[in-house]
Amino acid sequence: MSALFSEIYGCYYGVVARVLNRALQGSTKAEIEETVQACGFSETAFHLLPQLIGSEWNFLHKRGEQYYSNFSGVFNRPLTTLERSWLAALLKDPRIHLFLDEVKIKELHAALCGVVPAFNPDDFLSSDKHLDGDAYDNPLYRANFRKLLAACTHNAPVAVSYDNGKTRSRNIYYPYKLSYSEYNDKFRLQCAVYDKKTQRLKKAVLNLAKITAVEPSELPFRATKEALCKLFSEPNDNPPIVIEITTERNAVERFLLQFASFDRKTEYDPERNIYTCHIFYDMSDETELLIRILSFGPTVKVLGPQSFLQQIKDRLKKQMDLMRLP
Numbered sequence: 001m002s003a004l005f006s007e008i009y010g011c012y013y014g015v016v017a018r019v020l021n022r023a024l025q026g027s028t029k030a031e032i033e034e035t036v037q038a039c040g041f042s043e044t045a046f047h048l049l050p051q052l053i054g055s056e057w058n059f060l061h062k063r064g065e066q067y068y069s070n071f072s073g074v075f076n077r078p079l080t081t082l083e084r085s086w087l088a089a090l091l092k093d094p095r096i097h098l099f100l101d102e103v104k105i106k107e108l109h110a111a112l113c114g115v116v117p118a119f120n121p122d123d124f125l126s127s128d129k130h131l132d133g134d135a136y137d138n139p140l141y142r143a144n145f146r147k148l149l150a151a152c153t154h155n156a157p158v159a160v161s162y163d164n165g166k167t168r169s170r171n172i173y174y175p176y177k178l179s180y181s182e183y184n185d186k187f188r189l190q191c192a193v194y195d196k197k198t199q200r201l202k203k204a205v206l207n208l209a210k211i212t213a214v215e216p217s218e219l220p221f222r223a224t225k226e227a228l229c230k231l232f233s234e235p236n237d238n239p240p241i242v243i244e245i246t247t248e249r250n251a252v253e254r255f256l257l258q259f260a261s262f263d264r265k266t267e268y269d270p271e272r273n274i275y276t277c278h279i280f281y282d283m284s285d286e287t288e289l290l291i292r293i294l295s296f297g298p299t300v301k302v303l304g305p306q307s308f309l310q311q312i313k314d315r316l317k318k319q320m321d322l323m324r325l326p
Helices: 011-022 029-039 044-053 081-090 094-098 102-111 139-154 225-233 248-258 283-294 306-324
Strands: 060-063 066-069 158-163 168-181 186-195 200-207 211-216 241-245 263-269 274-280 300-304
Touching: 011 029, 011 044, 029 044, 094 102, 094 139, 139 158, 139 168, 139 211, 168 200, 168 225, 186 225, 200 225, 241 248, 241 283, 248 274, 283 306, 300 306
Parallel strands: none
Antiparallel strands: 060 066, 158 168, 158 211, 168 186, 186 200, 241 274, 241 300, 263 274
């Protein structure tokens, strides 16, 4: 299955195709960077830009300040049998209904009629995972999710009614992005709310399952995307987790994909052939991070902070003690 996620058949292929199609009429370096950052992952530019703009792939040539495609036509690649099988499997995931309406899902079912899914949801047995995940088949949950996704896309403030089981509230929020916790099997809304005391925006995290209503806000003020990015890039009070990642077993790509929902900074040391990743997180996610990092085994090394490193040692000691039991 690894070929399905390679640069050729995965996201990277789509990014390169967009760059080349746009470069048929010429693109500046800034425009190429914009396309790569908008269509790829946070580290896509780090991997792709040198090959695209340099001479290694020979996909583009430079005339003046513009880059032009070395190909004459538009890229339109048909799906492989494996990709069709993968899409058929995704249609069995209840979370797909959060992103696609029923009309689109029916169209996909018709287009993939007769295709054998690559896997079924029952094929996977998850451990260290909460069993009270979000109700993805709930019509209200789906409707709220789509409204919030649109608000994130269009940078639009929304009025959210929230019920945490103890209190109910209704506030105006400025959505930043939706994040998914595999450990909790829940979606969260990362957003900002205006603090009347400080007269500034402050971070807020809402569980999707506890949102009872989402309505457009009539407030004329909109927090700019730049302001929200700056707010969420501010470091938390707790220090980041610092991890070294080896290049063995495709660990770097697996690690960056696994922690895509967290704010992080990754650097490469060519002399040691080691990647160092700083993960910024909220304390509520600490246990989830601990479990995920341990799953990478000897391909990663935790450098700090000391409190988190001690938890890693304690967990490993408990595992060793269990192995010694008769």
